[in-house]
Amino acid sequence: MLILHASELVTLKGPRRARAKAEMSDLSIVQDGAVAISDGVILDVGKTESILREHNSTGIERIDASGKVVMPGLVDPHTHLVYAGSREFELELKAKGKSYMEILEGGGGILRTVRDTRDSSPQDLFRQSAKRLESMLVHGSTTVEAKSGYGLDKDVEIRMLETIKRLDDEYPVSLVPTYLGAHVVPPEFKGDGDAYVDFMVVEVLPEIARRKLAEFCDVFCEKGIFNVQQSRKLLLAAKGFGMGLKVHADEFSNSGGAQLAAEVGAISADHLGKPSDDGIMAMARRDTIGVLLPGTPFSSMSKDYADGRRLIDLGVPIALGTDLNPNCWNESMQFTISLACHKMRMTPAEAITAATINAAAALGLERKVGSIEQGKRADVIMLDIPTYAHIPYKFGTNQVSLVIKDGRSVWER
Numbered sequence: 001m002l003i004l005h006a007s008e009l010v011t012l013k014g015p016r017r018a019r020a021k022a023e024m025s026d027l028s029i030v031q032d033g034a035v036a037i038s039d040g041v042i043l044d045v046g047k048t049e050s051i052l053r054e055h056n057s058t059g060i061e062r063i064d065a066s067g068k069v070v071m072p073g074l075v076d077p078h079t080h081l082v083y084a085g086s087r088e089f090e091l092e093l094k095a096k097g098k099s100y101m102e103i104l105e106g107g108g109g110i111l112r113t114v115r116d117t118r119d120s121s122p123q124d125l126f127r128q129s130a131k132r133l134e135s136m137l138v139h140g141s142t143t144v145e146a147k148s149g150y151g152l153d154k155d156v157e158i159r160m161l162e163t164i165k166r167l168d169d170e171y172p173v174s175l176v177p178t179y180l181g182a183h184v185v186p187p188e189f190k191g192d193g194d195a196y197v198d199f200m201v202v203e204v205l206p207e208i209a210r211r212k213l214a215e216f217c218d219v220f221c222e223k224g225i226f227n228v229q230q231s232r233k234l235l236l237a238a239k240g241f242g243m244g245l246k247v248h249a250d251e252f253s254n255s256g257g258a259q260l261a262a263e264v265g266a267i268s269a270d271h272l273g274k275p276s277d278d279g280i281m282a283m284a285r286r287d288t289i290g291v292l293l294p295g296t297p298f299s300s301m302s303k304d305y306a307d308g309r310r311l312i313d314l315g316v317p318i319a320l321g322t323d324l325n326p327n328c329w330n331e332s333m334q335f336t337i338s339l340a341c342h343k344m345r346m347t348p349a350e351a352i353t354a355a356t357i358n359a360a361a362a363l364g365l366e367r368k369v370g371s372i373e374q375g376k377r378a379d380v381i382m383l384d385i386p387t388y389a390h391i392p393y394k395f396g397t398n399q400v401s402l403v404i405k406d407g408r409s410v411w412e413r
């Protein structure tokens with residue numbers, strides 16, 4: 001397959017690692033760019049003229065990208081894709097001034113979705129999640145991380161991870177599974193987070209590791225949820241099983257999450273609404289990626305967006321994710337990029353780096369996806385806009401017009 005005449009071919013060519021500081025502004029754009037794809041892999045990248053000279057045999061599928069942007073498939077490194085039910089009624093509570101934590105403390109929020117998910121059949125859970133995944137693909141996401149965390153007991157957590165596996169098998173999107181048993185203390189362990197952490201370490205983690213159901217282990221380290229000691233215990237146990245680590249860190253208050261993520265060698269610390277300066281500096285020193293989720297304060301009606309500008313300037317490599325979940329039903333990385341620019345003072349180029357190569361790095365996939373370079377997986381999208389800055393600039397509609405996954409065209413309009 002040849003993609004030809006892109007008005008901007010956004011390659012993100014560069015080091016195969018998360019980009020930091022000024023590197024995040026370098027998209028390595030080729031004007032009148034072209035990509036040659038063969039066997040699901042990127043074969044060559046360059047100016048249309050030179051690609052045509054090298055690869056101009058007959059019988060090759062050609063895609064005309066004149067007037068359009070071509071870029072790597074978007075990578076969504078933080079989602080709670082798999083759940084049952086919805087929580088639209090919380091909108092009214094939030095409008096009347098209730099905070100996310102107040103709704104959770106009243107038995108709603110995550111706990112409400114735990115009830116709905118436990119009550120759903122495996123088939124129904126799959127169907128509801130698949131519908132969201134299809135929409136994410138249509139909005140340009142070709143790699144998506146997905147967490148458990150609405151079962152909390154062993155059986156339903158495993159059912160969630162099996163659902164992620166089945167979605168990965170049946171849809172043209174690569175899914176990366178994360179165990180988030182430590183999402184909240186379940187009703188069976190109410191008031192005893194320590195005992196619940198022991199239960200996960202002794203009963204659940206070994207089984208998940210043995211069956212290779214999760215690549216990462218995550219924990220909601222937050223005042224009133226899991227403290228630093230509990231989080232550390234779980235994460236170190238997961239590390240012992242060879243799993244990568246992630247932390248929901250300092251979302252609402254400085255809870256020591258950013259520092260813990262750096263200390264245990266987590267690949268990323270996510271949210272970062274209120275990290276301490278020490279935590280930020282520790283992350284910058286260890287190249288812990290900061291995954292920012294601007295959809296969450298948006299949907300929680302909060303003004304507390306992470307300070308993307310400051311984090312980048314202090315040297316933390318930043319990625320962006322939707323945080324898709326029943327509080328923040330956001331399936332679009334395009335909208336996320338727009339929010340990052342409007343609410344976190346990130347530039348369009350930084351936000352695009354954060355949604356591609358840096359998001360790939362937050363999943364350990366920086367050598368496989370996240371840029372358009374020779375040898376990488378041919379996950380490529382085309383957008384009906386003349387320049388990349390229109391992604392954040394035009395919001396609320398889908399700019400993607402073609403999605404190529406592993407070298408095959410899987411969606412177009």
Ligand code: NIG
Nearest residue numbers: 109110220296323325326327
């Ligand atoms: O990342 N903060 C914790 N967990 C999710 C929300 C999950 C939910 O509200 O159902 C998040 O925002």
Ligand code: FE
Nearest residue numbers: 078080248323
């Ligand atoms: Fe989350």
